[in-house]
């Protein structure tokens with residue numbers, strides 16, 4: 316078989332091996348590491364990995380050989396929860412937030428998510444595209460090769476579709492693969508504050524079928540929170556979404572312990588996200604129903620809130636993934652490496668647990684475990700060369716970008732920390 320490329324002289328190759336299901340408990344702390352390794356690639360896929368130069372495949376004059384110079388290789392990172400496409404920014408609320416005004420109060424005053432809804436309505440498709448592309452380039456520079464992207468800054472059909480169309484176009488144009496989520500139930504517009512039901516009917520009867528028919532999103536998500544969508548409202552929306560063929564996610568128990576984790580178990584959501592205030596019973600129900608806990612420590616850091624109980628989740632055999640929640644309000648940063656460092660410093664996860672949480676477990680979180688999340692034969696050749704001596708160092712030396720090179724589908728797309736693709 317003709318080999319397109321071999322990356323050799325990899326100091327440590329961390330495979331994040333797929334066990335055929337999300338990693339739980341002690342498995343989360345286990346990493347397979349091959350020293351002095353190589354990766355062989357054909358047509359964008361991994362066809363062989365091994366030690367030294369013991370290639371079983373035939374290397375010929377067509378094969379490009381690259382030297383990894385002893386660096387550490389991991390699977391391309393996966394950011395499984397982002398609000399990538401949105402208009403504007405919210406630095407005007409920063410001082411208010413710093414003086415202690417709660418996130419939900421800012422929203423109830425018509426700011427927060429509702430302010431970004433206005434900016435998103437006012438932005439043209441081109442403007443939204445250019446802004447999101449800049450963010451996606453930044454994510455890629457930090458080692459992210461696959462990301463999820465939510466809508467939710469329209470709260471009416473036209474703008475929700477605009478956001479999703481921009482995200483879908485970007486997903487096709489850009490090296491980073493995107494997975495799309497409809498989050499029409501992200502906030503209650505002011506005119507429906509007193510009576511949510513007519514807005515919920517619009518979401519379920521108009522928006523969800525349209526988005527589904529146009530093939531613009533495969534997941535449906537709801538912001539289930541005190542003062543936003545109640546447990547009953549969330550259950551109604553997500554049950555309808557399930558009937559329509561969406562896979563389910565839920566913003567659960569972020570600020571108040573409402574029972575979002577329990578609901579995620581009942582509906583067998585693929586993931587429940589945030590969970591800073593989740594109850595122990597809720598976490599047990601999640602474990603029983605194989606719901607992944609997608610924790611977002613950048614949001615805890617930025618909102619100055621308690622971190623989710625990651626250690627308790629791991630003890631209860633809940634599979635944990637980590638992601639950025641990149642959005643203009645509760646986490647205005649695309650830096651997944653910082654989120655990983657907070658995974659250790661804030662959530663008290665081990666570096667090994669964190670790496671599994673942003674690779675293979677994150678792949679399960681977005682239903683992409685068949686193609687990404689680990690460096691294994693048959694998967695996409697998505698991987699990162701980090702300029703670090705070991706996995707611990709990646710989490711320990713915080714706040715900087717450790718990426719040296721990123722390969723996406725076997726193509727070098729980031730070199731010396733800068734994007735170098737030119738296909739847009």
Ligand code: NIG
Nearest residue numbers: 428431538640642643644645
């Ligand atoms: O996941 N909590 C709800 N949604 C986002 C924040 C969106 C925003 O503030 O613009 C979150 O934190």
Ligand code: FE
Nearest residue numbers: 396398566640
């Ligand atoms: Fe979010």
